[in-house]
Amino acid sequence: MEHGRAATDTRLTRDDWLRAARLALLHAGPEAVAVEPLARDLRVTKGSFYWHFRDRGDLLETLLAEWEVETALLTKALRTADLREALVMISEELDRRNVASERGESPSDAAIFAWAAVDPEVARRANKAERERMRLLRDLTGQPELADLFYYAYHGFLLRRRRVPSAAGDLAIISRLGLALLAPPARPQHK
Amino acid sequence: MEHGRAATDTRLTRDDWLRAARLALLHAGPEAVAVEPLARDLRVTKGSFYWHFRDRGDLLETLLAEWEVETALLTKALRTADLREALVMISEELDRRNVASERGESPSDAAIFAWAAVDPEVARRANKAERERMRLLRDLTGQPELADLFYYAYHGFLLRRRRVPSAAGDLAIISRLGLALLAPPARPQHK
DNA sequence: TGGGCTCCATACGGGTCCGTATTGACAGAG
DNA sequence: CTCTGTCAATACGGACCCGTATGGAGCCCA
Secondary structure, eight states: OOSSOOTTOOOOOHHHHHHHHHHHHHHHOGGGOOHHHHHHHHTSOHHHHHHHOSSHHHHHHHHHHHHHHHHHHHHHHTTTSOHHHHHHHHHHHHHHHHHHHHTTSSOOHHHHHHHHTTOHHHHHHHHHHHHHHHHHHHHHHSOHHHHHHHHHHHHHHHHHHHHOGGGGGHHHHHHHHHHHHHSOOSSOOOO | OOSSOOTTOOOOOHHHHHHHHHHHHHHHOGGGOOHHHHHHHHTSOHHHHHHHOSSHHHHHHHHHHHHHHHHHHHHHHTTTSOHHHHHHHHHHHHHHHHHHHHTTSSOOHHHHHHHHTTOHHHHHHHHHHHHHHHHHHHHHHSOHHHHHHHHHHHHHHHHHHHHOGGGGGHHHHHHHHHHHHHSOOSSOOOO
């Protein structure tokens, strides 16, 4: 109320641009994160953009950096809980973030890793986060191969979910299988 | 020897362009499948390109179409074998094709599905092939959820393999787990 | 009311790509 | 040796994007 922008205010904030950029990255890839097209979406001219950002590279770097931060937070938070708790927590947190991504409120795992496939510097930094994730999962479960299997399945799920929104529910299936195979309930692990 | 082109011949065939285009699509995405950059790679001018192709859309359509054909061949071939045979056959065939893709000799699953994430028409056609694959796997195994899990894991693997070539061996791990879980050897399925 | 600050519009030059039109090099057939 | 078909070079106009330079428009505060 005090210093916010009214509903009729047409001026944009830096985060308005970031939101539009996140959606473009998720739905059309990094090449679509372009100044003039985004300006058209936002119904302003690029004069606005170059007020909030140094250049296009500044925008892309910001997107990547904020993803790195969020990712590091999650992996760090998981180093406390026990196995079953952690698996449930992972599932819920990933689901929450995927929803936020589709609203442009958060950088998307799916979009970042797809971006990494076509940009060496992004690949370098995504690989770094990935190594920590995989190591965490392996340490947590003590079953490296099964852990990798579920890591891979999560990314395969993200890939499909971008094209087929109705597949969103499959995350729950993967999670259930993960609990059953990685942290078998009462029944003892054979051998 | 008889009618082929000598080693010193600089003239290109349509397939030389396709090979370069497949590699560009795999390593740099669909936006990189551009006439003038490809011409620079091939050390000719685009005068050559417009001899072999109507326009850029013609090239992209050819890449997508040849992938559709190869994919349909594999799914069709699998409708004969029994479960364990089919799983082994899938694993070997996918590995073979992934290697061919990296040589630019074949369109790549990884590249096509990444492309589909940013192009609705490609998504439509990739989804179609995907539905057949998933249905095949479910029918073959009779365990829909586990089948989906491995389908997802395969795609997650492809995604990572593009960035981390040393992960190539993980396909064998996924295959082994697939055999163990989807087609348990002698030991009867509990229940 | 008149600066000063924040944010956007406009206009421009430079770069890259697309697709066409035209000409040129070269090999094989007759 | 010419003629013909195949493939490539050159040159051009148009479209789109980037980044800069500069000039407002509106608000806050003295």
